Each structure stands twice: as C-alpha cells, then as structure tokens.
Amino acid sequence: MDVVVEPGLEHQAERARSRHGFLMGLPTMIYLFVFFVVPLGFVVMYSFATRTRTGRTELAGWNVEAYERLGETVVRAVAFRSLWIAAVTTILSLALAYPLAYFISTRRPATRNMLLVGVMIPFWSNFLIRTYAWRVLLDSDGIFTRIMSGMGLGDGRILFTNNAVILGLVYGYLPFMVLPLYAAIERIDWSLVEGARDLYASGWSAFRRVVWPLSKPGVIAGSILVFVPSFGAYVTPAILGGNKKGLMGSYIVDQFMDARNGPLGSSLSVLVLVVMLMGTLIYFRQGGRSL
Amino acid sequence: MSEASVAVGLHGVVKRFGDVVAVDNLDLDIRDGEFFSLLGPSGCGKTTTLRMIAGLELPTAGSVTIHGEEMGIRPPNKRPVNTVFQSYALFPHMDVARNVGFGLEMRKVPKEERSSLIDWAIDLVEMGAMAHRKPAQLSGGQQQRVALARALVNRPEVLLLDEPLGALDLKLRHQMQHELKELQREVGITFVYVTHDQEEAVTMSDRIGVMHDGKLLQVDSPERIYEHPTTRFVADFIGQTNFLEATVASADEVVLANGDRLRLSTDHDGGAAVAVTVRPERLTVHGRDEAPVGAHSLDGVVDSVVYMGNAINYTISVDWMHLEVRCPATLADDRKYEGDEVTVSFDPDHASVVVG
Numbered sequence: 226m227d228v229v230v231e232p233g234l235e236h237q238a239e240r241a242r243s244r245h246g247f248l249m250g251l252p253t254m255i256y257l258f259v260f261f262v263v264p265l266g267f268v269v270m271y272s273f274a275t276r277t278r279t280g281r282t283e284l285a286g287w288n289v290e291a292y293e294r295l296g297e298t299v300v301r302a303v304a305f306r307s308l309w310i311a312a313v314t315t316i317l318s319l320a321l322a323y324p325l326a327y328f329i330s331t332r333r334p335a336t337r338n339m340l341l342v343g344v345m346i347p348f349w350s351n352f353l354i355r356t357y358a359w360r361v362l363l364d365s366d367g368i369f370t371r372i373m374s375g376m377g378l379g380d381g382r383i384l385f386t387n388n389a390v391i392l393g394l395v396y397g398y399l400p401f402m403v404l405p406l407y408a409a410i411e412r413i414d415w416s417l418v419e420g421a422r423d424l425y426a427s428g429w430s431a432f433r434r435v436v437w438p439l440s441k442p443g444v445i446a447g448s449i450l451v452f453v454p455s456f457g458a459y460v461t462p463a464i465l466g467g468n469k470k471g472l473m474g475s476y477i478v479d480q481f482m483d484a485r486n487g488p489l490g491s492s493l494s495v496l497v498l499v500v501m502l503m504g505t506l507i508y509f510r511q512g513g514r515s516l
Numbered sequence: 517m518s519e520a521s522v523a524v525g526l527h528g529v530v531k532r533f534g535d536v537v538a539v540d541n542l543d544l545d546i547r548d549g550e551f552f553s554l555l556g557p558s559g560c561g562k563t564t565t566l567r568m569i570a571g572l573e574l575p576t577a578g579s580v581t582i583h584g585e586e587m588g589i590r591p592p593n594k595r596p597v598n599t600v601f602q603s604y605a606l607f608p609h610m611d612v613a614r615n616v617g618f619g620l621e622m623r624k625v626p627k628e629e630r631s632s633l634i635d636w637a638i639d640l641v642e643m644g645a646m647a648h649r650k651p652a653q654l655s656g657g658q659q660q661r662v663a664l665a666r667a668l669v670n671r672p673e674v675l676l677l678d679e680p681l682g683a684l685d686l687k688l689r690h691q692m693q694h695e696l697k698e699l700q701r702e703v704g705i706t707f708v709y710v711t712h713d714q715e716e717a718v719t720m721s722d723r724i725g726v727m728h729d730g731k732l733l734q735v736d737s738p739e740r741i742y743e744h745p746t747t748r749f750v751a752d753f754i755g756q757t758n759f760l761e762a763t764v765a766s767a768d769e770v771v772l773a774n775g776d777r778l779r780l781s782t783d784h785d786g787g788a789a790v791a792v793t794v795r796p797e798r799l800t801v802h803g804r805d806e807a808p809v810g811a812h813s814l815d816g817v818v819d820s821v822v823y824m825g826n827a828i829n830y831t832i833s834v835d836w837m838h839l840e841v842r843c844p845a846t847l848a849d850d851r852k853y854e855g856d857e858v859t860v861s862f863d864p865d866h867a868s869v870v871v872g
Contacts, residue, residue, distance in 0.1 A: 419572050420605030422592040424619035424666070434618075438609050 265498075272491035280485030291492035300476075304496070307473035310387060311455035314394040318402040318451045319444065321395065326406035326443070327436075337411075344403050352397060356464045359393050360384065363465070385467030393461040398454060402447035409443025410436070449504045457497045473497060522584065523548040523674050523706040524569055529578035531564050531730075538564040540730035542578070546674075546708060551700050553709045553717040556727035557753070562710045563602075565727070566676050569708065571595045583673055593622070598667035599676040602683070604659045606651040612638065612662050613647045619670040637669035640699070657688045664699070674706045681716065693720055714754045718742060726750045742795075748872040751793040758799070758839050759791040762869070770869060773836050778812055782869040790869050796842040798866040801830055804857045811861040814839070818856045832860055 275286040294300060329340045347355060362369045363384040370382060383389045413436060421431035459474030466472065473493070480490030524546040531539040539561040546552045554562040567573040568580055571592035580587045582596055598619065606615050616637050620630045638644055641661035651659055660680060667675055680696075681689045697720050700707045711717050717724050718738040725735040726749075734741060734750050745751035748759065762770040768781045770792060784790055800811075807813035816834035823845070830841040830852060839860055852858055 414603070414605070416601055416603050416605040417607060419592070420599075420601060420607070421618070421622075423570055423572065423597075423599045424670070425593045425622035426618075427593055428591075430622060435607060 268491045268494050270491075271487050272495050274488050274491075276486055276488050282487035291488035294489055295492060295496060300493070303471065303473055303476045306387075306471055307456050310391055310394070310472065311452050311458075314391050314398065314455040315402075315448050315452045317391065317395050318399050319448060322399055322402035322406055322447065323444075326403050326410055329403075330407050330411040341404075341407065344400050348400065353460060353464075356393055356397070356461055359389075359396065360464055363389055363392075384465065387466065387471075389465040389467075390458075390462045390472070393465045394451075394455045394458060397461060398451040401450040401454075405446035405450065406440065406443040409440040409446075413439045445508050449508050453501045453504050456500060521548050522546070523550075523582065524708060525579070525581040525584070526565070526569075527579045527581075529565070529568065529580065530576045531561070531568060531573065532576045537730050539568070539575075542730075542732050544725060544732055544735065546706060547723075548583075549704055549706055550722040551697065551707045551709065551720055553711055553721040553724045554727055555711055555714060555717040555724050555753075557712055560727040561730040562712075562727045563678055566599075566678055566708060566710045569674070570597055570599045570676050572599075596673040597676055598670050598672040599678065600663045600667050600680045602679045604651075604663040604680075606659055606662055606666070608651055611648050611650055612643060612654075615651065615662055616666045616669050618666065623670070633669050637665040640668065640702075641665045656684055657692065660684065660692060664696075668699075668703060668705070671703075672705065674708060677707060677709045679711055680709075681711075681713075689716070696720065718754065726753060728753075743866070744868045745793060745870055746868070748791055748793070748870045751868070751870050755795065756840060757793045757795050759793055759870075760837070762790050762792050764788045764790055764869075774814075774834070776812070776814070778864060778867070780864055780867060780869050784869065784871060788871070790871050792867050793870050794862050794867045796829070796840040797827075799839060799841040799860050799862050801832065801841055801843060801852055802859045802861065804859050807859045807861040811863050812867075813859045813861040815857070815859050818852050818854050818858055821852065821854060832858060834860065 270284065271282055272291050273287045273289065275283045275288065275290075277283050295304075325344075329337055329344075332340065361367055364370065365382060365384070367384075370384075373379060383392070417435050417439070418431050421435045422428070426434060457474050457477075458472070459478060462472045462475055466475075477490050477493045477497070480486045480493060522545045524544075526542050526544045529539055529542040530537070542561075542565060554565060556562045564573055568575050569582070569587075571587065571590055571594075574589055587595060607618065610618070613634055617630055617634045620633060625633070635644075638647055641664055643658065643661050643665065646654060646658060646662075651662065654662065660683075663680065677696075681692050684692060693716055696707075709717070709720065718741070721738055723735060724738055724741050726733045726741065728749050733747050734745065736744075741750065742754050745754065745757075751757045751759070761773045762778070764782055764784045764786050765771050765777065766786055767783070768779055770778050770780050770782060770790060772778060772792065778792065780792065782790065800807075801818075802808075802813075804815065814834045816832040816839065819831040819833050819838065822829040824842075826845055828843050828845055828851065830843065832839045832841055841860060
C-alpha cells in the first residue's frame with residue numbers, strides 16, 4: 226500500500242482532538258470565570274481594603290486589619306457557634322441517614338430506585354418554602370408544639386432557638402447525606418459480609434469490621450456535603466433561628482448591610498471558604514471519589 | 517459407614533427459592549478426611565449445597581450434620597467449617613496478615629498464638645513475602661492462596677471450596693490443583709470442593725458426587741464415575757463417550773439396536789430402554805473380521821480421520837449410528853483411512869449400561 230501515515234500526522238490528530246474538548250468546555254469556563262472567579266477575586270481584594278469612616282470600602286491602603294479582627298471574642302463566638310451547629314447537624318444527619326441508606330441499598334434494584342426518588346422528592350419544592358413550612362409547624366400553636374406538650378415533653382417551644390436551626394438544617398441537608406452513603410454501601414460486595422460471617426464474625430462484628438470501613442468514603446462525602454453548607458447557612462437560621470447575629474451566615478450579611486464593614490465581611494467569607502476547602506481536601510485525601 | 521467417620525451428613529435436604537427447586541432431596545455422607553467434589557453444570561445446585569453446609573443458606577427441609585452434630589438453623593459463625601469463596605471475598609481494606617488473622621481475631625484467640633498461627637498459614641501457602649500487601653496488590657493466584665490460608669488457619673473440621681480456581685488461567689489452575697491436593701494431604705482436613713470442571717474433579721478427588729437439576733446422580737470414585745457411569749448424564753458430562761441404544765433382555769443381557777446381544781449386568785427391568793456407553797479410547801479398530809475373540813465387534817466404515825498428535829480420532833459409521841474411536845497414534849501401516857471397511861471392537865467389561 227502506498228498510503229502511509231506520515232510522521233507528525235498522529236500528533237496533529239491528537240492535538241485536534243484535545244482542541245475539540247477545550248472548545249466544548251469553553252462557554253462554561255467563560256461563565257464560571259465571569260460569575261465565580263472574578264467575584265471571588267473581589268471578595269479577597271475587599272478583605273484587604275480600607276473601610277472609611279462613613280462605611281464605604283476604599284480600594285486603597287491595603288492592610289490585614291480585617292483578618293486581625295477575626296480573633297476578636299465576638300467573631301470567635303460566632304465562628305464556634307456555627308461550627309458547633311454544623312457539627313451537631315452533621316452527626317445527627319449521619320445517624321439518621323446511615324440506617325436509611327443501608328436499608329435502601331439492601332432492597333431489590335426496582336425498590337431501591339423508588340426509595341431514592343422518595344428521598345429526593347423534597348427537592349422538587351423550594352427550599353425557602355419548605356423552611357417556612359417548618360416555621361408554621363413549630364409555631365406556638367403549631368402541630369409540633371401541640372404534640373410535644375400533649376405528650377408532656379416540655380412546652381415544645383423551640384422556634385427561634387439553635388435547636389430549631391439544627392432541626393431545619395438536618396431536614397434540609399439529609400438527602401445530601403443519604404445519597405453518598407447509599408452510593409458507598411451499594412457498592413460493597415456482599416460476599417465480603419458472608420466471608421466475615423463464615424470467619425466467625427457475628428452480624429454486628431461483620432458490620433463493624435467490614436461494612437462500616439468500606440462505607441467510609443460515603444460517610445466522609447456525606448459529612449462534608451452537610452457540614453460545609455451548614456457552617457455558612459443563612460436562610461435556615463434567618464427563618465428558624467432567634468438571635469440573628471449568632472451565626473456565621475447572618476453575621477457576614479450584617480457586616481455588609483447594617484455595619485457597612487465590607488472588609489470584615491469579606492475576611493469572614495474567606496474564612497468560611499478556607500474551612501470548606503479544608504473539608505474538601507480531607508475528603509480527597511481519604512481517597513474519596515463520589516461527590 | 518460408622519457415624520464417627522462421617523464429616524458431613526446431608527439427609528433429605530431440599531432447598532427451594534420461590535418455585536425453583538435448587539436442591540432436591542439430597543442424601544450424602546462425606547467421609548472424614550476425604551477430598552470430595554460436587555461436580556455439575558452451573559445451576560445444578562452444587563453451590564447451594566455447599567452454602568447450606570456453611571450456613572450461608574438454610575435448607576427448606578432436611579438435615580445437615582457436621583461430625584454427627586445437627587446444624588439446624590445455626591448461623592455460619594457458629595459452624596466448624598470455613599469457606600474459600602469463588603470471588604475469594606478478601607477484605608480489601610486489610611492486608612494479607614490481617615485477612616488471614618480475621619477468623620482467629622473473631623474467635624478471640626490470644627495475640628501471640630494468633631500471630632504464630634498466621635505465620636504458619638501464610639508460610640503454608642508460600643505468601644510470606646506478601647504479608648503486608650493489600651489484596652488489590654496481589655495477582656489472582658496470590659489472592660487465591662491468601663483466601664486458602666485465611667480459611668485453613670482456623671483449622672476447620674471441614675473446608676468448603678466454591679470453584680476456587682475458576683478465575684485463574686489454565687496453567688495456573690493446573691498448578692493450583694496440584695498444590696491444593698498436596699495441601700489437603702498435609703493438613704488432613706476434609707475438603708468439599710465445588711466445580712463444574714470434570715477434569716479438575718477427576719484429578720483431585722477421592723470421591724465425586726455428580727449433580728444435575730438439583731439431584732445427586734452418582735457418588736463414586738473418579739475411576740468408577742469415569743469407567744462405570746450409571747446415568748447417561750454422568751457418562752456424557754465426564755468426558756466424551758459413545759451411546760449405543762439398547763433394550764434390557766434380562767438381568768445380565770442387553771440387546772443393541774442392531775439386534776446384537778451383549779452380556780452386561782444391569783438392574784433395570786427387562787424391556788427397559790437403556791444405552792450402552794463405551795469411551796472412545798476403549799474402542800479398537802481392526803481390519804474387517806480381524807477383531808479378537810471375546811470382544812464385542814461391530815462392522816463399519818471409516819467416516820473421518822483426525823490426527824491429534826498423540827492420538828488419532830476416527831469417526832466410524834456402523835449401520836445404525838456413528839462411533840467415535842480414539843487410538844494411540846500408530847505407525848503408518850496400522851492407520852486406517854477414510855472409506856476403509858473396518859471392524860470396531862470393545863471388551864464388554866469396559867462398557868456400562870446407563871439410563872436417562
């Protein structure tokens with residue numbers, strides 16, 4: 226045959242292929258750059274800027290004052306309260322989601338899909354509306370309050386407390402815990418459990434020594450997916466929480482709005498971002514893949 | 517057989533999955549210390565039988581005993597048996613040593629004793645250099661050895677093996693067959709081995725039980741199974757064979773389809789339709805009318821000749837059927853060619869009467 230692939234043609238073809246991939250991704254990359262990377266750059270820039278006496282942010286006289294203020298007692302209290310609420314929310318979600326995810330992943334495939342859709346149904350209505358619905362339920366003459374007091378479990382008034390915030394957050398983010406857990410547990414080879422049982426492990430030991438460690442990627446992914454948004458949550462504390470200055474999300478909003486302190490608001494935002502990044506890093510370090 | 521020498525007893529064992537009968541009224545005694553194979557095609561119920569001994573499946577009816585002790589609905593962790601799974605089922609998050617030590621740990625064997633037993637088992641399968649590797653870092657054959665060590669380290673009364681060599685390539689499989697047999701002699705534990713590979717079963721086992729459609733068709737030594745199958749399925753499943761359709765004339769005589777009478781003992785009723793099975797290598801080919809006295813002979817014509825290197829396969833048509841004959845490769849002057857008129861003969865001792 227006279228037709229020969231000339232030297233260099235192969236590389237040209239490979240370059241063309243990678244160029245096609247780049248061109249297809251380009252619109253999205255432009256979108257993300259304009260509406261995500263650039264604003265993020267502004268936030269970082271603002272955090273080093275100067276606040277004038279009238280409350281304007283001047284892009285001059287660069288300093289780290291806003292970061293120094295992160296060490297103040299008030300800020301630390303807000304940060305720790307937010308961390309605490311995010312941690313409790315994560316642990317409660319895990320405790321609620323694990324048995325459910327385990328149950329779903331041990332059903333037959335058809336049943337599994339039905340149950341998974343069930344878990345996702347709440348997403349079909351607006352988050353804000355669902356949170357307001359909780360406000361109605363938790364109101365002093367709402368169903369929750371009446372049931373609690375009817376059963377003699379206190380007066381059931383938890384609206385505008387941190388407990389109400391945790392309740393709302395667990396409710397809102399539970400599917401984010403269930404789905405990665407399901408994905409991890411569903412992937413486990415059940416012959417491993419049979420193997421453990423055959424090697425004298427009780428049902429509980431087989432779970433503790435085989436199922437739990439192998440589902441860890443799901444536990445970590447779910448925990449990050451719940452912890453990170455809980456830490457910076459704004460809507461839920463604003464609607465169900467009492468002390469509006471108490472948590473990170475609302476505290477940041479207050480800095481921009483009421484206190485007119487752009488640099489502090491920005492440095493707080495950077496702090497939240499760093500916490501989230503650390504969480505994500507831990508996840509990838511643990512070898513997780515499914516987000 | 518005395519009670520004491522029975523390692524595993526299965527009596528009237530039935531297993532149903534919904535409407536499907538996976539194991540149908542199985543009776544079997546596996547002797548202490550023997551290498552016993554359950555052989556059959558996929559879906560014949562052999563793995564289900566093994567899983568019922570392990571306790572991973574509970575029988576719908578019947579009794580499973582291990583060294584005379586009724587197992588009932590006892591869970592797997594309370595049975596004195598261990599399993600080598602087809603997929604090996606090695607724990608991916610533990611290294612070789614921790615995999616092997618898992619059973620000992622679960623039984624709360626003290627730490628020092630545990631580690632010396634782990635060393636013994638890992639050495640037994642020659643995996644000493646790999647003790648701290650994870651299963652994913654091992655080849656299929658190495659994983660196989662670890663699975664074996666993980667089971668043997670517990671010194672089970674019976675070791676159950678579910679197609680343990682199925683995932684290995686041919687060469688490695690042959691090597692492991694040999695090693696498994698050696699290992700079984702060395703540790704003296706009863707092996708119950710499930711396989712669909714008849715060659716594997718024949719070369720390794722002390723006895724074989726052939727299963728088909730949930731039923732145990734024949735339990736015998738490999739030699740008896742091969743030379744004297746009792747059913748058409750067994751004869752056909754274990755190697756190649758010829759079936760000569762026949763009718764039972766009396767307790768020691770059958771009539772072939774061409775009217776030839778053949779002295780063969782059978783316990784089937786007179787008039788019953790049966791088949792006489794003769795292995796291709798038990799048939800010999802001669803020139804017409806040169807067959808030896810005392811052998812049964814049939815006249816035919818050579819249909820085809822296939823040279824196999826160490827043997828020659830002939831297909832010979834006698835007037836009512838084709839016969840497959842395998843002869844050792846011989847010198848040119850003994851060879852037959854297509855169209856040759858020949859006589860095929862066999863010693864009736866090498867033939868068996870089968871039904872089914």
